[in-house]
Amino acid sequence: MNISKKKCVGCANCVPVCPMGAIVIGPDLLAEVNREACVECHTCYRGMSFEHLPGGPVRWARRLLKKIRLRFQPDPDLCPTEALEPEKLAWPRIVRSAFSDPMVTHESTGIHGRGTAEVKTNDVTNRVGTGEAGFVVEFGRPGVGVFFRDVDKATRALAGQGVAFEKENPVTSLMSDAGAGGIREDILDEKVLSCIVEFKTRLEEVPGVLSAIKAVAKTLDTVVSLGVSTRCDSDGNDPLRAVLAKEGYDAWRAKVNLGLGRQSNAKSRGTERQA
Numbered sequence: 001m002n003i004s005k006k007k008c009v010g011c012a013n014c015v016p017v018c019p020m021g022a023i024v025i026g027p028d029l030l031a032e033v034n035r036e037a038c039v040e041c042h043t044c045y046r047g048m049s050f051e052h053l054p055g056g057p058v059r060w061a062r063r064l065l066k067k068i069r070l071r072f073q074p075d076p077d078l079c080p081t082e083a084l085e086p087e088k089l090a091w092p093r094i095v096r097s098a099f100s101d102p103m104v105t106h107e108s109t110g111i112h113g114r115g116t117a118e119v120k121t122n123d124v125t126n127r128v129g130t131g132e133a134g135f136v137v138e139f140g141r142p143g144v145g146v147f148f149r150d151v152d153k154a155t156r157a158l159a160g161q162g163v164a165f166e167k168e169n170p171v172t173s174l175m176s177d178a179g180a181g182g183i184r185e186d187i188l189d190e191k192v193l194s195c196i197v198e199f200k201t202r203l204e205e206v207p208g209v210l211s212a213i214k215a216v217a218k219t220l221d222t223v224v225s226l227g228v229s230t231r232c233d234s235d236g237n238d239p240l241r242a243v244l245a246k247e248g249y250d251a252w253r254a255k256v257n258l259g260l261g262r263q264s265n266a267k268s269r270g271t272e273r274q275a
């Protein structure tokens with residue numbers, strides 16, 4: 001995102017709108033975008049209204065009114081001079097908007113936002129089978145974000161545990177070596193609001209994977225959230241909860257998919273349910 005110095009009048013309305021704190025008022029009393037911190041989510045551009053007043057005269061009027069202790073301050077959701085200007089993004093910076101702008105569709109999966117339907121569609125996609133655990137690990141959050149160099153550290157650690165990364169996931173599509181968990185080098189310095197890494201393991205491998213995530217999370221400059229799911233057996237029992245309880249996690253069923261959707265994976269036709 002760019003802010004035109006010619007148009008901006010320094011009203012600061014756009015500053016609190018940015019979820020990454022990337023917009024600041026500079027020494028020239030005009031707004032500017034910290035390009036390292038900006039994740040190209042376009043929240044500022046989409047979230048504000050615009051008027052098309054000329055920058056120069058408005059700046060002059062604001063200075064004059066200040067002298068007589070009056071203010072020209074536009075409504076808080078308004079940029080009076082349409083100074084916010086989205087850039088035409090090129091590779092690799094375009095990766096930022098693909099993961100951070102909910103209006104952008106991921107090319108690899110055809111899905112908006114973080115680009116994955118996640119394991120919650122398992123009743124029809126059959127990503128996770130009986131005896132397996134599906135992991136959803138989210139890196140970053142609004143206000144924090146994550147660089148792909150940190151995601152790379154984590155995916156390499158997970159690959160060391162022998163996990164199978166989900167193919168229908170945009171982070172997997174950006175790996176140059178999915179076996180080693182390596183993310184392609186040209187995007188390691190790109191920052192996004194958040195991204196989701198998905199993979200599965202055998203149930204007996206869950207403790208090792210949890211320990212690996214805990215250990216690597218301490219070395220990352222971001223926040224990490226984790227979800228685990230599995231399929232119930234034919235009696236509706238959930239074998240994952242016992243595994244998690246043994247590891248000291250107080251787990252409960254957060255969501256149960258009943259399998260009422262149309263199967264999209266022929267292998268999954270059967271009676272298994274997912275918790």
Ligand code: SF4
Nearest residue numbers: 008009011012014079
């Ligand atoms: S809202 Fe517009 S005029 Fe006001 S500081 Fe931001 S970019 Fe400048």
Ligand code: SF4
Nearest residue numbers: 018038039041042044
């Ligand atoms: S595009 Fe997003 S991160 Fe960048 S300045 Fe605008 S709101 Fe902030």
